[in-house]
Amino acid sequence: MNWASSEPAARTSVPATALDDIRMAFELFDAWEDTYRFVIDLGQEVAEMPPGQRTPAALVRGCQSQVWLHAHRDEGSGHVRFDIDSDAHIVRGLIAILLAVYDDHSPAEIVAFDIEGLFDELGLLSHLSPTRGNGLRVIVQRIRAVARAAGDGHASTAK
């Protein structure tokens, strides 16, 4: 896994929407239009990855759109930080949800999180299906692999 070797990416100062806010917003949606408008809006908050970091090594294979992922471990907290970007708007929005879940958490928390449960709750579970071409499942697998690699040799307590 490349999390340890990759450059810490410069983050913009746009505050990401917190997971609780995302959950609350989804509760209000009845129509698919609302859901997808919100998902696309969430994507606007994801820090754009500079072209220099959109390297072949960072590319997550198995996605129909292009998705790049960098991860590094915060020395102080021991948390894993993620930078993920995509050239597709909806995937970017889904990535915003993944970042709200996973970014800046301990490896044990990342591995323990029930992502399928969350996507089911949000009505987005089909996006995690292996039959979907958008590759969200592959991104989650990469995130979890990074966390597991980071967790090895670092005793962390699960929440």
Place this chain on the structure above:
Amino acid sequence: MTQARDIAALRHDFPLIANRPDLVYLDSAATTQKPQAVLDAIAEHYRTANANVHRAAHALSGAATEAFEAARSTVAQRIHAQSPNEIVWTKGTTEAINLVAASYAPTVLGPGDNVVITRMEHHSNIVPWQVACERTGAELKAVDVSMHGIDQDDLAGKVDERTRIVAVVHVSNVLGVVNDIPGIARLARKVDAAVVVDGAQAMAHLDVDVAALGCDFYAFSAHKMYGPTGIGALWGREHLLEQMPPWQTGGEMIEEVRIEHTSYAGLPFRFEAGTPNIAGAIGIAAAADYLGGLDGAALRTHETELVQLAESGLRQVEGLEIIGPDAAKGPVVSFAIEDAHPQDIGTLLDQQGIAVRTGHHCAMPLMEALGLPGTVRASFALYNSASDVERFVQAVRKAREFL
């Protein structure tokens, strides 16, 4: 014969289409839906006629063999083959091309020779030739294309004295371009190259006549012509098939086996090792019969009208570009929208009950040549209606507002 006005009624022949008024199925280039006649033929085979073929000495097997070989004749007639011996059953187009690349290609290719393909080929008409070239030391040359078709000058330049095989798609799965196979065959004939045609996207829409096309091999799949998945065929000129060595071995394809030596069966069984897809053969023949019972010209008029209706609607969408020729084409409309990823459009169309395909369509070299990450592709079949097209265009407009 079915008249043009009756085409709309054919929709009711397709249970999945008839039972899903919520769904607008515009992914027939990936696989077509199946008419009741095909479903019935397959079920009837299993209910009343199932036995292995060319083997047992009992009457049921005899009847199954007869039906299986009658299916071969039906398919042979559908494409105007000279003999059922020229039809080799395969799993589909991909396996048919692989058969030619594995069996025929090594008999004609060596270092210094070349195979000419085009940049609009599906991966299944690229990779088998790459492998054949690697194994024989031959060179693989790809002819330039634009969204309007093959660059004829580049084609004429790339086909040379050492070209042994020209492999080309009949109807492009992305662009809908209908290639001039007779013209390509004439060019190839001058240098004694064999012409291999990927007919996957043609069979449901054109009345394919291999004699008129002038090619040497023609590959196609049942499931893209209203038949079942898992079967297709390779048509080849009999004198070429005669010279080709077996490529897969086992039962069925032998004449006599001794531990020291095996002699092989004649055509077409030499290329059909193992128990064949018997029900599939019954199914593809039923599909060929179904198509044969329609008025081909009326069918094309219907599908062309759908394409024109879709294109005139899509042209009103801001920032949308149709990726394909202005000329007559197969019932495929590929498009791209400025600043909108094809996948996003596909997701938003799916939410509206519109089934399209997005991405590179197994034609990555074509996407590279066009400078696109992918397209959204709507593909039509005889069961689609003007109302399907209107819903589709409306859904694209709505998706555009999101992005």
